Amino acid sequence: MNNQQTLTQKSTAKIGIVVADFNEIVTSRLLEGTLSELNHLGIQTKDIKVVHVPGAFELPRAAKRLMETELFDGIIALGAVIRGETSHYDYVCAETAKGLAELSLQGANPVMFGVLTTDNIEQALNRSGGKGGNKGRDCAQGVLQMINLDRRDFS
Ligand SMILES: Nc1c(NC[C@H](O)[C@H](O)[C@H](O)CO)[nH]c(=O)[nH]c1=O
Ligand SMILES: CC(=O)[C@@H](O)COP(=O)(O)O
Numbered sequence: 001m002n003n004q005q006t007l008t009q010k011s012t013a014k015i016g017i018v019v020a021d022f023n024e025i026v027t028s029r030l031l032e033g034t035l036s037e038l039n040h041l042g043i044q045t046k047d048i049k050v051v052h053v054p055g056a057f058e059l060p061r062a063a064k065r066l067m068e069t070e071l072f073d074g075i076i077a078l079g080a081v082i083r084g085e086t087s088h089y090d091y092v093c094a095e096t097a098k099g100l101a102e103l104s105l106q107g108a109n110p111v112m113f114g115v116l117t118t119d120n121i122e123q124a125l126n127r128s129g130g131k132g133g134n135k136g137r138d139c140a141q142g143v144l145q146m147i148n149l150d151r152r153d154f155s
Contacts, residue, residue, distance in 0.1 A: 013073040013147050014047045016066035020079035020115075022055035026124045030078040030114060033134035041144055056081050056115050057092050060099025067107045073150070074143040075103075078136055079115040080124045093117045110146035112139040 015038060019031050031050070038048060049072070053062045056079035063075045077100050083089040096115055104111035114135050118124045126132035 012047055013043060013144065014071060015043060015049070015143060016063070016072040016075045017048065017050045018059050018062040018066065018075065018077050019050060019052055020054065020056045020059055021052050023080035023082055023121075023124065026080035026082075026116065026121070026128045027078055029125075029128035030080070030116070030134065030136035033129055033136035034076055034078065034114070034140045037137040037140035038144075041140065043144075055079070055092070056096040059096055059115065060103055063100060063103055063111055064107070067103065067109055067111075070108070072109060073147045074109050075111045076114055076136075076139045076143055077111060078139070080128070081115060081117045082121060082124055083119045089117075110143060110150065112143045112146070114139040 017031065017034060019027050021027065035048065039045065049066065051062050051066065053059055059077045059079055063077050066072055066075055079096065081089060081093050081096070097113065100111050100113055100115070116124050116127050116135055118127070127135050
């Protein structure tokens with residue numbers, strides 16, 4: 001019995017999802033993969049809240065706002081940062097990852113990093129329902145595993 005089965009058979013969980021609208025052609029596919037997998041693993045749509053932000057840089061703030069409500073057991077952050085001509089890519093990737101990692105470490109709930117950071121659109125499409133899988137689906141599986149870990153008694 002894997003971690004996801006343990007969680008969904010004995011209890012459920014409330015999941016917050018923050019998704020960036022920038023590169024929406026990619027992030028909509030990530031979101032679909034996340035929602036589909038959460039439903040497949042037994043999480044009902046009524047227990048999922050989706051919040052949209054302009055871009056990946058805004059994901060940490062939105063995730064923090066959801067966490068502060070104390071209504072959710074886990075948070076999934078979805079985005080697609082695709083390299084352009086300037087160094088802006090580096091700053092967006094670094095600060096988004098830093099913000100989400102800090103929130104996951106310091107906050108009450110796990111935060112899954114479902115932000116693609118790619119050199120081109122093809123790489124992003126491949127990882128959002130293409131031959132490279134779907135990072136949103138991976139995060140759905142991972143958030144339930146982390147919630148189950150939070151609920152374990154290690155004594
Ligand atoms: N270039 C990408 C961005 N840029 C926008 C930032 O995320 C942010 O919204 C803006 O700097 C205002 O604060 N965002 C992505 O999600 N993906 C990109 O490729
Ligand atoms: C990741 C970005 O911010 C990037 O897409 C912006 O493109 P550019 O560096 O050409 O302005």
